[in-house]
Amino acid sequence: MTEKSIAYINYLLGIENNSHISAAIRKGERPTTEMYSYQFLSQWCDITKPWEFRPYALVGASFLRSKNHHDGSLDIGKALALCYQNFDKDKPNSRLLGLCSCTNTEEACQKIRPILAFVVSKGVGVCYSQLLDDLLYFSDKTKRRWVAGFYAKKKEEE
Secondary structure (H helix, E strand, C coil): CCHHHHHHHHHHHHHCCCHHHHHHHHHHHCCCCHHHHHHHHCCCCCCCCHHHHHHHHHHHHHHHHHCCCCCCCECHHHHHHHCCCCCCCCCCCHHHHHHHCCCCHHHHHHHHHHHHHHHHHCCCCECHHHHHHHHHCCCHHHHHHHHHHHHHHHHHHC
16 A cells, blocks of 8 residues: 555545535545545546546545445455355356456446445445555556455355
């Protein structure tokens, strides 16, 4: 995790009780309302570059919506694995496969949004600072790490 991503999560922790700023950042994840978040996210990223703006908007909105009072410890692969109790290791996970089919950051941000909502609804703690870095530096290596994290728990159980 980079210092900047950790600082961003700490910033979100500091403003979570400010309903005006929190609401504006939560609106940043949707293209139709993202303009409300510009003034707050412009201090963290170049809002003219979608591949920078989208990860900050998505992570900020998801973190504030989760009502967590700390950053979690799991990458998205491990977090998703914890959401499934009766998992057939021979059956690929469609959510994870869909995410791994992405070719760029913007597409990954779009696909990961419902996954994050699902994981948060199950009460699993995602490491948002790591997720931010993963999305900012999205690559095949990132996808492989998520898949390895997802299947690691299943392998330990065997």
